Amino acid sequence: GGSDGALMRFPPESTDPANAGLSIIQDLLLKVKKRHPEISFADLWAYAGALSVEFMGGPRVPFSFGRSDAPAGTHRGPIENGRLPDAAQGAAHLREVFHRMGMSDRDIVALSGAHTLGRCHQTRSGFDGKWTHDTLAFNNGYFVNLLHEEWVPRKWDGPLQYQDKRSGELMMLPSDIALLSDPVFRPIVELYAMDEGAFFADFADAFGRLIAQGTPATPPAKAGGCPFAALAAKGMPPPPSHAKASAELREHA
Ligand code: HEM
Missing domain, CATH: 1.10.420.10 (Peroxidase, domain 2)
Known part of the structure; x- marks a missing residue:
């Protein structure tokens, strides 16, 4: 498991009912991928998760890059769906x-x-x-x-x-x-x-380790943070492009 490979692009992870709805944010992040093709989907999704915590007022999540994307059609092996947490259980x-x-x-x-x-x-x-x-x-x-x-x-x-x-x-x-x-x-x-x-x-410690699971990207002790959170801390508004993306996200989510 883990975020390396970005296997959520392919079945069975893309069709796992426990992942339903994730394609919405993956599609929104395509815009970032188009502007920065050098970042892997695996890093992009994990980084978005880490930054969004900080952007919404939470802690800075330790993060480092280094995940790669598995080639199209890669299957994660014999592991089938059903291993994500089931909300009906205890x-x-x-x-x-x-x-x-x-x-x-x-x-x-x-x-x-x-x-x-x-x-x-x-x-x-x-x-x-x-x-x-x-x-x-x-x-x-x-x-x-x-x-x-x-x-x-x-x-x-x-x-x-x-x-x-x-x-x-x-x-x-x-x-x-x-x-x-x-x-x-x-x-x-x-x-x-x-x-x-x-x-x-x-949370920062556990989430940093969660998104680094099974990846070469061990979280560093100190990581670069969300640039918009840094602006907000100085009392400055985020750039208009960010406000627009934020509004779009709310509409889709
Ligand atoms: C402890 C076991 C967990 C269970 C059983 C669980 C279950 C669920 C379920 C059933 C939903 C609703 C999905 C939907 O209908 O759209 C949900 C949403 C969510 N979960 Fe969890 N989850 C767990 C752990 C986590 C973890 C570890 C994180 C991240 C660190 C997380 C973050 C979220 C967020 C942010 C949403 C809201 C998604 C949205 O607004 O569309 N969950 N979770």
């Missing part, structure tokens, strides 16, 4: 999936915090809704909501998922709720809900 399944990638229990909780972003789409995963009210801000809101809201099974004609009792506007997957009931995961959820800095540090 703590034992999360451990099975993430431990084999060298991730610890603490990494599992930190990485799950990415659900502070975005939402579930019925047409893609069958689940529906968002984890936080501000889906484009990277913060510890996922953990605050997970811990402090009351979660009840949603009554609907779809797979088991949970909704918050207070607003009814937020959701959690069974795999998210599993973090609350597990005696090892729960104290880590409590830590991140209280201490955003601890979450940011652990």
